[in-house]
Amino acid sequence: MFEKAHYYIEAEVESNIMETSRVNTLTLKLDRFINIKPGQFLMVWRPGDGEIPITPSLTQGNTICLTIEKVGFTSNRLANLKVGEKVFLRGPYGNGFNLEHPGKYLLVGGGTGAASLTPAYLKLVEKGVYTLFLVGGRNIENLVYVNKLREIKANIQIATDDGSEGFHGTLPELFKKTVSEDFFENVLTIGPEKMMFKIAEECLKRGMSCQVSLVRIVKCGIGFCGSCVLDPVGLRICVEGPVFNASEILGTDFGFYMRDEMGRRIEVTL
Ligand SMILES: Cc1cc2nc3c(=O)[nH]c(=O)nc-3n(C[C@H](O)[C@H](O)[C@H](O)COP(=O)(O)OP(=O)(O)OC[C@H]3O[C@@H](n4cnc5c(N)ncnc54)[C@H](O)[C@@H]3O)c2cc1C
Numbered sequence: 023m024f025e026k027a028h029y030y031i032e033a034e035v036e037s038n039i040m041e042t043s044r045v046n047t048l049t050l051k052l053d054r055f056i057n058i059k060p061g062q063f064l065m066v067w068r069p070g071d072g073e074i075p076i077t078p079s080l081t082q083g084n085t086i087c088l089t090i091e092k093v094g095f096t097s098n099r100l101a102n103l104k105v106g107e108k109v110f111l112r113g114p115y116g117n118g119f120n121l122e123h124p125g126k127y128l129l130v131g132g133g134t135g136a137a138s139l140t141p142a143y144l145k146l147v148e149k150g151v152y153t154l155f156l157v158g159g160r161n162i163e164n165l166v167y168v169n170k171l172r173e174i175k176a177n178i179q180i181a182t183d184d185g186s187e188g189f190h191g192t193l194p195e196l197f198k199k200t201v202s203e204d205f206f207e208n209v210l211t212i213g214p215e216k217m218m219f220k221i222a223e224e225c226l227k228r229g230m231s232c233q234v235s236l237v238r239i240v241k242c243g244i245g246f247c248g249s250c251v252l253d254p255v256g257l258r259i260c261v262e263g264p265v266f267n268a269s270e271i272l273g274t275d276f277g278f279y280m281r282d283e284m285g286r287r288i289e290v291t292l
Contacts, residue, residue, distance in 0.1 A: 029112070030067070030110040030111065030112055031052050031053060031054060031056060031110065031111040031112065032052070032053040032108060032110060033050040033051065033052045033053070033086075033108065033109050033110070033111055034050065034051050034106065034107070034108055035048055035049070035050060035103045035104065035105050035106060035107050035108075035109070036049045036050065036051050036085070036105065037049040037105060038101075038102075038103060038104065038105065041089065041137075041166045041167060041169075042159075042163060042164050042165070042166060043163070044091055044092050044093075044164075045089060045090065045091045045092070045101070045133075045134060045166050046089070046090055046092075046101040046102070047079060047087050047088070047089045047090075047137065047167070047170075048087065048088045048090065048100070048101070048103060049080075049085060049086075049087050050085065050086050050087070050088065050109065050111075051084060051085055052084045052085070052086065052111070053084075054084065055083060055084050056111075056113075056114060057114075058078055058081045058086070058113075058114040058118075058141075059114070059118035059119075060118050060119050060121065060139075060141035060142035060144075060145050061077065061116075061117070061118030061119040061138075061141075061142060061210075061233075061235055061264070061265045062077070062113065062114035062115060062116050062117070062118040063075045063076060063077045063078075063113060063114065063115055063116055063240075063243075063260075063264060064076055064077075064078065064086075064088075064111045064112065064113040064114055064115070065111065065112045065113055065115065065240075065243040066088065066100060066109055066110075066111055067109065067110045067111070067112070068096075068099060068100060068103075068108075068109050068110070069110070071095070071096055071099040071100070072095060072096035072099075073096070074096045074097060074100070074240075075115075075240040075243060075260070076088045076089075076090060076100075077138040077212070077235070077264070078138075078141060079134075079137035079138060079140050079141070079167060079170075080140060080141065080170075081141055087137075088100075089134050089137035089138070089166060089167060090134070091133065091134050091166075112243070113243065115243050115244065115260055115261075116259070116260055116261065116262075116263055116264050116265070117262065117263065117264075117265050118142075118265055119142045119210055119233055119235075119265050120233065120265075121142060121145055121146055121149070121151075123207065123208050123231060124207065125206070125207025125208055126151070126152045126153070126154075126204075126205075126206045126207055126208065127146050127151055127152070127153040127154075127206060127207075127208045127209070127210065128153075128154050128156065128197075128200065128201070128206035128208070128209045128210075128230075129142065129143055129153060129154070129155045129156065129209075129210050129211070130156045130158075130193060130197055130209065130210070130211040130212075130213065130217075130218075130221055131155065131156070131157050131158070131167075131211070131212055131213060132158050132159070132193050132212070132213025132214055132217050133158075133159065133164075133166055133213055133214065134166050134167075135211070135212030135213035135214075135235075136155075136157040136158075136165075136166050136167045136168070136171070137166055137167040137170075138212045138235065139155070139210060139211075139212050140167060140170065140171065140176075142210055143155050143171075143176060144174070147176075153177060154177050154178075154179065154200070154206070155171065155176055155177060155178045155179070156178070156179050156180075156181065156193060156196055156197060156200065157171065157178050157179070157180050157181070157193075158180065158181040158182065158183075158192065158193030158196065158213075159182055159183075160182065160183045160184065161182050161183065161184045161186045161187075162182060162186040162187040163186075164182075165180065165182070165187060168180065179196065179200070181193045181195065181196035192217075193213065193217055194217055194220040194221060194224070197220075197221055197224065198224060201224065201228060201230065205228075205230070206230055207230065207231060208230070208231050208232075208233075209221065209225050209230050209231065209232040209233070210232075210233045210235075211232065211233070211234055211235070212234075212235040212237075214292040215236070215237070215276070215277060215280075215290045215292065216277060216290065216291075216292055218234045218235075218236075218277075219276060219277030221234075222234055222268035222271075222272060222276075222277075223272070225268060226268065226269065226272065231267070232267070232268035232269075233265050233266070233267060233268070234265070234266055234267075234268050234271065234276070235263070235264045235265045235266075236252070236259050236263050236264050236265075236266065236271075236276065237259075237264070238250040238252075238259045238280050238281065239280070239281060239282065239283055240259060240260045242260070243260045244260065244261070245258050245260055245261040248285075249281055249283075249285060250263075250281070251281070252271060252274050252275050252276065253274065253275045253279065253287070254274065254275075255271075255274050257270075257271070257274075275287075275290075277290060278290055
């Protein structure tokens with residue numbers, strides 16, 4: 023059966039802001055309202071340019087933001103769209119974050135992960151939950167979405183590898199320092215997989231619940247093609263994920279292997 027959620031939604035670019043030399047944020051006006059839970063993703067398509075999964079960085083009525091890193095052909099084309107141009111969306115897909123667990127929340131966002139975690143941050147604040155947001159990048163020029171987070175007066179701490187802004191060190195190092203000083207019942211993370219793996223392991227050691235949003239090659243987005251499957255358990259990032267409890271995926275491919283565009287099992291390098 024062809025569900026309504028699978029129809030394409032038409033969206034027009036209202037603005038395009040450069041975050042860093044590699045990352046842009048598009049604000050899109052949709053032709054209808056769609057309810058997107060924090061952590062769910064959309065398949066974003068421009069005819070002729072390909073279709074890729076993106077997790078919205080803001081959702082407000084019929085307006086959403088997409089923060090896109092230019093890594094290849096389609097992401098470059100999308101990130102360079104001009105005001106008034108159109109894209110087509112399908113979704114939302116997958117399972118978002120569970121924000122119902124009691125206790126304090128610590129969010130850890132590396133690169134565009136800081137943008138993708140922002141809807142979860144806003145939801146938690148709206149619910150009156152104490153939330154601290156750790157954001158990181160290689161240096162001050164590579165911090166993504168920090169201007170937006172400052173604009174909304176988010177409770178953030180920044181880490182840069184070279185110390186050009188905030189804590190001098192990596193995000194996992196700032197994370198370790200933070201959790202050695204204070205206990206957080208819940209951790210949510212999006213970023214490079216090796217970083218998330220370190221965070222997940224530390225959470226397990228300390229008895230903190232951790233939800234991880236995995237980024238893999240997602241082609242169909244609806245569970246048919248198998249390109250995003252997690253070995254050996256068969257979990258699909260696009261259906262059972264992209265958000266998983268770390269305890270569910272530690273001991274699988276997570277942190278070590280993924281599949282490339284041809285379906286070959288390759289090492290996770292970042
Ligand atoms: C659920 C989900 C949510 C995502 N949300 C965002 C987001 O909010 N912002 C954002 O910038 N990106 C996000 N991504 C990643 C984004 O979808 C990819 O960067 C994009 O598909 C690359 O397409 P491309 O055609 O530009 O690059 P390609 O030409 O397809 O690839 C360029 C290079 O990047 C590698 N690559 C491509 N996709 C991935 C991937 N998923 N994992 C690891 N390596 C990859 C390729 O192997 C190749 O080396 C998300 C991915 C998933 C699965």
